[in-house]
Amino acid sequence: MSKQKTAQVANDDLRSGTKPYQEVARKVLPYLVRQAEANQPIYYSDLAEQVGMPNPRNLNFPLGCIGRGLIRLKKEHKLNASIPPIQCLVVNKQNGLPGEGIGDFLSTNYTKLTGSQKRLMVDRHLSEIYNYQHWDWVLDELGIQPVSNNIAKQLDQAKNYSSTGESEQHRLFKEYIARSPGALGLNLRLANGRTEYPLPSADRIDVVFEDKSLRIGVEVKSSLSNEADILRGLFQCVKYKHLIEAEQVVEGG
Incomplete structure (x- = not known):
């Protein structure tokens, strides 16, 4: 039909x-x-x-x-x-x-x-x-x-989330993303991303790709992550975006 x-x-x-x-x-x-x-x-x-x-x-x-x-x-x-x-x-x-x-x-x-x-x-x-x-x-x-809508509850869970360290699943996924920019819709010709990229704030981003003047940060979550950890990752992305931009401003002059 x-x-x-x-x-x-x-x-x-x-x-x-x-x-x-x-x-x-x-x-x-x-x-x-x-x-x-x-x-x-x-x-x-x-x-x-x-x-x-x-x-x-x-x-x-x-x-x-x-x-x-x-x-x-x-x-x-x-x-x-x-x-x-x-x-x-x-x-x-x-x-x-x-x-x-x-x-x-x-x-x-x-x-x-x-x-x-x-x-x-x-x-x-x-x-x-x-x-x-x-x-x-x-x-x-x-x-x-x-x-x-349980967003308030999820926010509380994200605030109180504690990690036991990097899992093997997270490490493997992070390394896969670092060598597979195409999986994110990025230029396939990009060089492999840098893992555990350090920021001046002492934060570390899972993966960072360089595309000419662009610096693209990626926070990955494996299948082990629950909703609280994923929500926490979204807020991490907001923070990392501004940290990367601030770093580029300082580097530029």
Whole structure:
């Protein structure tokens, strides 16, 4: 069945539908609301992983169900304005656009548009999604709980995280990254990165690549790292970025 027909066959019962794709739609919607409130789209593969779906292609019917469910909700409450097609947030890695099935919710001739025309249309709807102020109301009306945000707890865990030293997994991953700039989307011709690069603050960055005037720092986390350690790594990246920039300013003069 073609992707263009997804929206037409997906039933719009988001409240109590018992078909598997309807249950998945109820699970997916709060994640989309989270993305809308963060002003960020999400890849099909990332969303599938977060909701526990092994095959991202199976998101087509749930997303169509969400789109039709929002249209139904507008009609039920006789709203003057449409509820933005939040499923538009789910995009392909290849082109950054939703699947072709989104055309049933955006324009009757969507599939005939050029890539740049599709981008303009999608961007307009993304702006509407980001600026919509009633996503919490939508979830409440549908009886769906929002995704819980445990960032405060995670921050506390990151602050209190203690390391037992470098693991073998971390060392091997660090060395792999140092000799594989292409894995990060960097120029394949770059020289191998320098590991344990020292900064004037006595901090050490896992890997640093040199690309002409650019100095690119990389903090790696192995599969052993938990969420607290990964969050700590994000803050380390913020610190290291400014330390590298300060070092370059001093070196330059």
